[in-house]
Structure formats: C-alpha cells, structure tokens
Amino acid sequence: MRSIKQLAQTNGGLASIPTAYNFTPNNIHQPVSDGLFEDSIPTIDFSLLTSGTPEQRSKIVNEIGKACQDWGFFVVINHGVPESLMKVMIETCGEFFKLTEEEKQEHAGKHILDPIFYGTSINGAATQVLFWRDFIKFFVHPKFHCPAKPIGFREISMEYSKRTWEVARELMKGISMSLGLEEGYVEKAMNLDSGLQLVAANLYPPCPQPELAIGLPPHSDHGLLTLLIHNGICGLQVQHKEKWVNVDSNPNAFVVNIGDQMEILSNGKYKSAFHRALVNGTDARISIPILYGPALETVVSPPPELVDNETNPPAFAGMTYREYLEMLQAKINAKTLSHK
Ligand SMILES: O=C(O)CCC(=O)C(=O)O
Numbered sequence: 549m550r551s552i553k554q555l556a557q558t559n560g561g562l563a564s565i566p567t568a569y570n571f572t573p574n575n576i577h578q579p580v581s582d583g584l585f586e587d588s589i590p591t592i593d594f595s596l597l598t599s600g601t602p603e604q605r606s607k608i609v610n611e612i613g614k615a616c617q618d619w620g621f622f623v624v625i626n627h628g629v630p631e632s633l634m635k636v637m638i639e640t641c642g643e644f645f646k647l648t649e650e651e652k653q654e655h656a657g658k659h660i661l662d663p664i665f666y667g668t669s670i671n672g673a674a675t676q677v678l679f680w681r682d683f684i685k686f687f688v689h690p691k692f693h694c695p696a697k698p699i700g701f702r703e704i705s706m707e708y709s710k711r712t713w714e715v716a717r718e719l720m721k722g723i724s725m726s727l728g729l730e731e732g733y734v735e736k737a738m739n740l741d742s743g744l745q746l747v748a749a750n751l752y753p754p755c756p757q758p759e760l761a762i763g764l765p766p767h768s769d770h771g772l773l774t775l776l777i778h779n780g781i782c783g784l785q786v787q788h789k790e791k792w793v794n795v796d797s798n799p800n801a802f803v804v805n806i807g808d809q810m811e812i813l814s815n816g817k818y819k820s821a822f823h824r825a826l827v828n829g830t831d832a833r834i835s836i837p838i839l840y841g842p843a844l845e846t847v848v849s850p851p852p853e854l855v856d857n858e859t860n861p862p863a864f865a866g867m868t869y870r871e872y873l874e875m876l877q878a879k880i881n882a883k884t885l886s887h888k
Pocket residue numbers: 748750764769776778783784823824825834835837
C-alpha cells in the first residue's frame with residue numbers, strides 16, 4: 549500500500565482524492581463550536597503543581613480534577629521540557645517520513661503490540677474508508693525501541709521520552725490526589741515502573757479535498773494519559789458537550805488527554821474523550837502523541853474508595869491492559885476482514 553505522502557505527491561499533486569478516502573462519519577452533523585461563547589479547553593500551569601505553595605498546589609489539583617471530569621482534555625504550560633527538544637523531536641519525525649518507502653516499509657506493522665509499527669490508514673491494512681495519515685509508532689518503555697533512521701532518531705526519542713515521563717508522572721500524582729487518593733496511587737497500582745510508553749508520530753500531508761477526507765476518525769486513546777505536541781498546524785478537535793471543539797494550543801504546550809484505562813480506574817468519573825484530526829489543503833501537519841499506560845499484566849479496575857455498590861457501582865469489568873489491547877486488535881481485525 550502506498551503512503552499518503554506518496555499519494556499526495558503523485559504527479560506533482562492530486563486534484564481530487566481517491567473515493568476510498570471519502571469519509572462520511574455518522575456524527576458529521578454535529579456542529580463545530582465557533583469558540584465564541586464556549587468555554588475553552590482548560591489550561592494547567594504545571595510549575596504550580598511541582599513548585600507552588602501548598603495552596604497553589606491544591607488549587608491546581610482541583611483544576612486538574614475538574615478538567616478530567618468535564619473535558620478529558622487540558623493544555624499544560626510551564627512544564628519544563630525544553631522547547632528546543634520538542635522542536636527537534638518534531639523535525640526528526642518529519643525526517644523519518646522523508647525516508648524512502650522501502651526504508652519505512654521495513655517497519656510495516658500488523659499488531660497493536662508490534663514494538664515498531666509503520667502504517668498508513670488506521671492499521672496499515674485495507675479498511676474500507678482510508679484515512680489521510682501516515683504514522684510510525686514505537687514502544688519506548690519498558691523496553692526501548694526506535695527506528696535506526698534517520699540519524700539521531702534513537703537518541704532524541706530517548707531523551708524526549710525521559711523528559712515527558714517526568715511530566716506525566718507529576719500529572720499522574722495530581723490526578724491521583726484529585727480523585728482523593730494518595731499521590732503515588734496511580735503509579736503504584738498501575739505498575740508504571742514497567743508500564744508501557746508508546747510514541748506515535750502522525751503525518752497528515754496537504755489534502756486536495758480536505759472536506760471529504762479525515763486524518764484520524766473519532767476515537768479515544770487506550771492508555772492512562774497521552775501528551776501530544778504538534779508542528780503548529782491546527783487539526784485536532786475534541787468532542788465536548790456534543791460539539792467538536794478545536795484544540796488550538798501553542799506548540800510549546802502539551803495537549804494532555806485522559807485515556808480509557810484512566811476512565812476505568814476512576815470508575816467513569818474521568819472521561820476518555822473522543823477526539824479526531826482534520827486535514828487541510830495547504831499545510832502538512834505533524835503531531836506526536838506519547839501515550840502512558842499500565843504494565844501489560846496489570847488488572848485495571850477502580851480502587852474500593854471510588855466504588856460504592858449502592859450509589860456508584862463498578863462501571864467496568866476489570867481486565868488486564870493486555871486483554872484490553874487484544875480486544876481492540878480483534879475489533880480492528882474484524883473490520884478489516886468484513887471489508888475485504
Ligand atoms: O493528530 C492529532 O492531533 C491527534 C492524534 C491522535 O489522536 C492519536 O494519534 O491518537
């Protein structure tokens with residue numbers, strides 16, 4: 549299968565997109581918020597979480613809890629990860645997509661747990677409707693994997709993963725406290741010492757008919773928490789109160805969202821919000837989400853403090869993170885088969 553990048557470049561640029569890329573989502577009629585009278589995605593000042601006064605810290609913990617409950621999304625500023633590192637990470641991922649198709653296909657993936665997975669469309673296979681996106685995903689924890697090319701990719705990815713982990717760990721502490729649990733709860737209960745960390749880089753080339761295609765359809769992320777950066781081109785939208793809201797964050801901030809495992813752990817209190825990526829006609833967009841998840845064999849279920857059989861019964865059946873991912877994979881396989 550050709551990459552979207554290659555397709556977008558065919559004969560110096562396509563005038564229209566192949567019909568397999570026409571996307572008619574069942575919720576296309578949902579309005580997009582005009583942003584005027586809407587409240588916008590909450591911003592969290594990370595420096596107050598780590599070095600604020602006790603009052604500032606408890607205020608921020610409250611804000612995090614509210615953001616997780618109302619939005620499942622928030623923007624994190626003053627996080628301490630150098631801008632230069634974020635920039636070079638985006639540039640290097642951009643260089644990866646410039647490798648030859650043969651070089652990239654070496655990493656073609658099949659399974660959600662493949663340590664390195666290059667693909668185009670959602671799973672690299674022939675789904676009926678295709679998405680205007682190429683991606684590379686690699687697990688950087690508990691074992692570090694990364695494509696060897698381009699030069700420097702491994703070193704930069706390693707540094708980036710370490711630095712973002714420090715931010716994610718503090719946010720997990722804040723989230724634990726916001727749920728009324730001790731600050732190390734999520735880290736300990738989810739065995740984050742051997743937890744999964746998955747780096748993904750998405751490339752959305754300019755699309756000749758952006759109104760017909762979609763980069764990534766509405767979905768939720770499967771981990772506990774995702775931290776995302778992008779190259780300054782808009783495209784990410786989050787579903788909030790039945791509307792799609794643009795996430796127009798400053799490229800130096802992290803866009804953070806709650807994933808399915810955190811929704812399960814919080815017994816449904818915190819939302820793993822649907823989000824999607826649109827494409828545009830002029831600019832290539834790159835986004836780099838890094839996803840933090842439990843250790844694969846950890847059973848994810850809410851702690852007794854968050855469950856009450858009368859007023860707040862368990863909302864999900866407990867299962868290991870591995871079982872959850874295998875379930876997702878089975879869904880992807882079923883979709884692919886039924887469309888063959
Ligand atoms: O490109 C984006 O902004 C969103 C990417 C995303 O949601 C994902 O890769 O899971």
